[in-house]
Amino acid sequence: MTHATEPDSSPPLRLRFRVPAEGVVAFSPLLQAGFFVTARVGCSVKTLLSGQFGIDEEYVTRRITTMFLDSKPVDKMESTLVRDGATLALSCAMPGLVGATLRRGGFYAPFRAGISCKEDDSPTRAGIGTVRIKLFNLLMGELGPLFLGRGIIVTASAMEELLLSSGDLFMTSCSEVSVDAAPAELTALVKSGIFKGRKKVRLTVLFDPPVEIPEDDL
Amino acid sequence: MEKIARINMGAAGGPEVTVTEVGEYAGLGGRAMTSIIIATEVHPLAHPLGAENKLVIAPGMLSGTAGAMTGRLSVGCKSPLTGTIKESNAGGQAAQVMARLGYAAVILEGKPTTDDLYKIHINKDGITITVDNSLRLMDNYPVIAKLRGEYGDKVAYMTIGSAGERKLLTASIACTDPELRPTRHCGRGGVGAVMGAKGIKAIILDDAGLKMRPPKDPERYRDANRKFVEGLRKHPVTGEGLPAYGTNILTNILNEAGGYPTRNFKSGVYEGGSKLSGEAQAELEIKRGGKATHGCHRGCVIQCSGIYNDAQGNYVTKQPEYETVWSHGGHCGIDDLDTVARLDYLDDNIGVDTIDMGVAIGVAMDAGVIPFGDKEGAIRLVEEVGKGTPLGRILGCGAAITGKVFGVERVPVVKDQALPAYDPRPIQGIGVTYATTTQGADHTAGYAIATNILKVGGDVDPLKTEGQVELSRNLQIATAAIDSTGMCLFIAFAIMDQPETFQALLDMLGSFYGITMTGDDVVALGKKVLSAERDFNKRAGFTAAHDRLPRFFYTEAIEPHNQVFGITDEELDSVFNW
Numbered sequence: 001m002t003h004a005t006e007p008d009s010s011p012p013l014r015l016r017f018r019v020p021a022e023g024v025v026a027f028s029p030l031l032q033a034g035f036f037v038t039a040r041v042g043c044s045v046k047t048l049l050s051g052q053f054g055i056d057e058e059y060v061t062r063r064i065t066t067m068f069l070d071s072k073p074v075d076k077m078e079s080t081l082v083r084d085g086a087t088l089a090l091s092c093a094m095p096g097l098v099g100a101t102l103r104r105g106g107f108y109a110p111f112r113a114g115i116s117c118k119e120d121d122s123p124t125r126a127g128i129g130t131v132r133i134k135l136f137n138l139l140m141g142e143l144g145p146l147f148l149g150r151g152i153i154v155t156a157s158a159m160e161e162l163l164l165s166s167g168d169l170f171m172t173s174c175s176e177v178s179v180d181a182a183p184a185e186l187t188a189l190v191k192s193g194i195f196k197g198r199k200k201v202r203l204t205v206l207f208d209p210p211v212e213i214p215e216d217d218l
Numbered sequence: 219m220e221k222i223a224r225i226n227m228g229a230a231g232g233p234e235v236t237v238t239e240v241g242e243y244a245g246l247g248g249r250a251m252t253s254i255i256i257a258t259e260v261h262p263l264a265h266p267l268g269a270e271n272k273l274v275i276a277p278g279m280l281s282g283t284a285g286a287m288t289g290r291l292s293v294g295c296k297s298p299l300t301g302t303i304k305e306s307n308a309g310g311q312a313a314q315v316m317a318r319l320g321y322a323a324v325i326l327e328g329k330p331t332t333d334d335l336y337k338i339h340i341n342k343d344g345i346t347i348t349v350d351n352s353l354r355l356m357d358n359y360p361v362i363a364k365l366r367g368e369y370g371d372k373v374a375y376m377t378i379g380s381a382g383e384r385k386l387l388t389a390s391i392a393c394t395d396p397e398l399r400p401t402r403h404c405g406r407g408g409v410g411a412v413m414g415a416k417g418i419k420a421i422i423l424d425d426a427g428l429k430m431r432p433p434k435d436p437e438r439y440r441d442a443n444r445k446f447v448e449g450l451r452k453h454p455v456t457g458e459g460l461p462a463y464g465t466n467i468l469t470n471i472l473n474e475a476g477g478y479p480t481r482n483f484k485s486g487v488y489e490g491g492s493k494l495s496g497e498a499q500a501e502l503e504i505k506r507g508g509k510a511t512h513g514c515h516r517g518c519v520i521q522c523s524g525i526y527n528d529a530q531g532n533y534v535t536k537q538p539e540y541e542t543v544w545s546h547g548g549h550c551g552i553d554d555l556d557t558v559a560r561l562d563y564l565d566d567n568i569g570v571d572t573i574d575m576g577v578a579i580g581v582a583m584d585a586g587v588i589p590f591g592d593k594e595g596a597i598r599l600v601e602e603v604g605k606g607t608p609l610g611r612i613l614g615c616g617a618a619i620t621g622k623v624f625g626v627e628r629v630p631v632v633k634d635q636a637l638p639a640y641d642p643r644p645i646q647g648i649g650v651t652y653a654t655t656t657q658g659a660d661h662t663a664g665y666a667i668a669t670n671i672l673k674v675g676g677d678v679d680p681l682k683t684e685g686q687v688e689l690s691r692n693l694q695i696a697t698a699a700i701d702s703t704g705m706c707l708f709i710a711f712a713i714m715d716q717p718e719t720f721q722a723l724l725d726m727l728g729s730f731y732g733i734t735m736t737g738d739d740v741v742a743l744g745k746k747v748l749s750a751e752r753d754f755n756k757r758a759g760f761t762a763a764h765d766r767l768p769r770f771f772y773t774e775a776i777e778p779h780n781q782v783f784g785i786t787d788e789e790l791d792s793v794f795n796w
Contacts, residue, residue, distance in 0.1 A: 025501060071487075095455050095456075096465070098472065111686060113686075115781065
């Protein structure tokens with residue numbers, strides 16, 4: 001297996017903590033703006049989501065009804081390939097004519113035919129790479145804990161902005177905080193300026209109790 | 219709804235009320251009622267602010283009943299903004315109350331000979347019209363506060379702000395919500411200016427002592443309504459997405475698709491989009507003690523609205539909708555929700571269309587009046603509209619006038635009405651509707667995404683690139699029909715995906731009127747409305763040359779997809795071939 005992305009020369013700061021299950025909403029700025037994950041690239045969108053991330057196939061088919069690969073609406077997730085450096089945005093069904101138009105394989109797909117993801121038979125390099133994931137609307141709460149639990153990479157400035165804008169309630173609800181595997185205190189951490197001069201943060205968040213992908217929606 | 223009230227504001231000796239049977243307009247409601255009356259009774263070359271124009275106010279076919287989602291009110295006239303026929307609709311309480319009062323339409327006619335300002339009070343005992351010059355140049359929130367002192371809280375109000383009195387071309391008519399806030403607006407096309415030209419500041423609708431409209435077959439109606447509500451609640455859009463995030467749930471999606479018009483349509487992606495998103499908005503509303511889920515009228519089960527508070531927890535405005543957040547946000551290069559909320563409040567209070575107002579500000583920014591991203595400057599410009607300064611009057615007359623006055627080449631309008639929040643270059647099909655609708659650029663003119671269920675015009679292969687014209691035609695037909703029922707257009711998502719929910723809607727109509735309704739009947743109604751509107755516009759001087767997008771959409775490619783609008787004139791001209 002080759003590594004399709006040059007590894008960053010400076011290792012990311014490793015930040016880890018535990019929050020109550022309802023705390024996932026605090027991470028929505030990171031989830032909707034996009035975060036990076038390391039994955040095997042060169043596979044289909046469906047393989048990435050179900051085969052690698054472990055999201056139930058039925059959930060992917062029925063719940064993630066709108067998806068974009070590099071800003072292009074995806075219709076055939078079984079044959080659309082994910083390349084190194086790609087951005088994959090995921091959403092539930094959307095309102096409005098345009099919401100219906102952007103839906104995967106939807107009846108109104110011809111309305112945006114010019115920007116749709118096309119079959120691409122150019123060589124795709126398989127290997128380990130980096131994919132940027134964006135989660136929108138209801139998927140933030142449902143899939144956010146999965147990705148946060150696995151660990152996501154975000155910019156240090158985005159992480160700092162999130163913590164600075166979080167209220168005291170969130171800060172005090174975080175437990176088992178560690179930085180590069182050493183125990184830390186979150187409020188003091190933000191004040192310490194630890195993010196200055198750093199490019200990336202690998203953030204891992206555990207939820208208490210663990211948050212499962214809802215089966216009721218399937 | 220067995221009667222029509224005509225109020226002649228120009229009668230000798232003062233306003234004169236005539237109440238008649240519905241007559242030739244029997245069986246119509248909402249947009250069907252307003253458009254067919256205007257097309258039949260208004261001279262197509264009439265001046266929109268003159269005595270010959272009429273303002274028709276009509277509840278939907280099912281308004282005033284116990285049915286869910288039946289609270290849309292249609293207002294129709296010849297538009298002072300576009301010069302075309304116009305139907306503008308809104309939620310709020312007015313449609314339900316007017317329907318229970320028994321009026322299928324209230325038609326405001328003529329023009330007063332004095333500059334007195336009138337208010338109209340309608341209750342079970344009749345219609346009373348009185349002069350009230352104490353309301354002059356008051357804006358909507360203070361007007362409602364004053365009227366509540368006189369008429370109380372168990373009524374519905376329709377009012378115009380100072381923009382309507384000044385006859386600005388983007389002036390709206392405000393309808394109060396269940397909390398009696400003037401937050402639901404018949405916004406598009408300057409209908410508020412026509413009400414202002416008639417000298418009417420407020421309409422007070424009081425249904426005290428009256429009951430819900432009874433269906434012909436109550437049991438069947440109740441059963442159909444139950445199934446209809448179940449269908450709305452179980453659908454992911456109407457049961458989850460819209461209640462949780464409102465229409466602004468679309469910001470992230472349009473931005474990701476490269477279809478989010480940014481800084482006066484210069485780009486399809488806004489770097490500050492996630493800060494304006496429905497997700498961010500809902501989180502902020504909840505954090506500040508507001509609401510992310512709220513209905514604009516009683517009987518709404520989708521509840522796509524909300525309450526937006528400031529950082530201290532004080533009410534600012536209702537939850538701004540996607541188009542408003544876009545027009546004042548990304549279109550102007552502003553990524554601050556508090557600024558957008560303040561502008562939304564000002565629009566509602568002054569009484570202007572949030573789309574045309576926001577687009578006008580963006581056009582003014584493009585002209586260098588203030589820079590893109592100037593939050594305080596944008597607020598100052600809208601305040602100018604409220605003050606009625608010369609600059610404010612220009613901006614309050616919309617994007618088209620603003621563009622002409624300031625010499626801007628890129629002015630996103632069709633028939634002088636501002637484009638909504640979806641760029642027609644990446645999403646070309648919506649451009650077909652913008653160009654050809656009878657109303658001027660309007661995303662809701664082809665919104666009823668139920669054409670596959672209705673089989674309007676036959677089947678279209680969903681994955682073929684051809685057929686955008688056919689789809690737009692079918693959408694416009696379906697939308698004209700739903701606009702006539704008084705149903706909120708958001709029901710379209712559930713009826714598109716769930717045939718049983720569409721059947722429940724047909725059963726509601728059928729059991730209420732004691733008839734059998736089919737999809738073909740719905741299609742026939744939609745075609746009838748569109749044909750009347752097209753005929754009026756033709757007689758008013760509109761030709762195929764008006765059914766075009768502004769030239770820059772054909773010549774300026776937009777990032778990130780680098781597309782121009784590519785639908786040919788011949789294809790656009792074939793939209794209404796049926």
